[in-house]
Amino acid sequence: xxxxxxxxxxxxxxxxxxxxxxxxxxxxxxxxxxxxxxxxxxxxxxxxxxxxxxxxxxxxxxxxxxxxxxxxxxxxxxxxxxxxxxxxxxxxxxxxxxxxxxxxxxxxxxxxxxxxxxxxxxxxxxxxxxxxxxxxxxxxxxxxxxxxxxxxxxxxxxxxxxxxxxxxxxxxxxxxxxxxxxxxxxxxxxxxxxxxxxxxxxxxxxxxxxxxxxxxxxxxxxxxxxxxxxxxxxx
Numbered sequence: 001x002x003x004x005x006x007x008x009x010x011x012x013x014x015x016x017x018x019x020x021x022x023x024x025x026x027x028x029x030x031x032x033x034x035x036x037x038x039x040x041x042x043x044x045x046x047x048x049x050x051x052x053x054x055x056x057x058x059x060x061x062x063x064x065x066x067x068x069x070x071x072x073x074x075x076x077x078x079x080x081x082x083x084x085x086x087x088x089x090x091x092x093x094x095x096x097x098x099x100x101x102x103x104x105x106x107x108x109x110x111x112x113x114x115x116x117x118x119x120x121x122x123x124x125x126x127x128x129x130x131x132x133x134x135x136x137x138x139x140x141x142x143x144x145x146x147x148x149x150x151x152x153x154x155x156x157x158x159x160x161x162x163x164x165x166x167x168x169x170x171x172x173x174x175x176x177x178x179x180x181x182x183x184x185x186x187x188x189x190x191x192x193x194x195x196x197x198x199x200x201x202x203x204x205x206x207x208x209x210x211x212x213x214x215x216x217x218x219x220x221x222x223x224x225x226x227x228x229x230x231x232x233x234x235x
Contacts, residue, residue: 008038044117046117134187135154136155147205
């Protein structure tokens with residue numbers, strides 16, 4: 001099995017390109033994320049980047065690009081396959097619990113977001129707005145009830161535009177992913193939204209964690225949790 005760095009170097013060698021030329025063929029506006037992949041600073045090629053490579057060079061195997069396993073080039077039979085697209089299936093970027101720190105530094109960087117892995121999300125309607133998925137870290141939202149959000153769950157989230165924070169948030173309808181400018185990413189229930197003071201009070205389902213009040217000025221992003229993807233093996 002080849003590492004992502006080795007995979008990209010094979011692409012460069014096969015196409016007789018340098019990194020800048022590859023970035024240009026992929027349509028990237030910035031080359032740094034590609035160099036980070038080549039140098040091993042970013043360990044995994046995102047599906048978005050893999051698709052860009054395949055669009056430029058259709059002979060490469062998507063599985064090989066993403067995993068480093070199998071044959072580098074697609075067989076003739078594979079090249080005849082047709083990918084069917086559905087308006088109700090979207091590939092949503094995933095922020096794993098191990099990527100929280102990196103996300104804090106890159107959430108406003110389009111190039112960084114393109115390096116994130118993606119997951120397929122099936123919806124009963126067209127997804128409108130900005131969607132991200134987050135992997136649950138810790139047990140603060142796990143009280144053993146059916147409403148628990150357990151470690152390892154994948155939360156499909158829709159971003160709440162900042163201009164909507166001035167009005168009452170729909171705190172009785174959604175749980176939230178909160179991106180705090182200094183304290184990081186956390187998943188909570190908002191139990192109060194004080195529009196006069198521009199404050200929210202967050203609550204954990206696990207009663208071992210205390211409620212906290214934050215100024216919205218210290219919040220970088222808010223997301224509604226709209227779907228939970230759970231491992232069926234969990235008890």
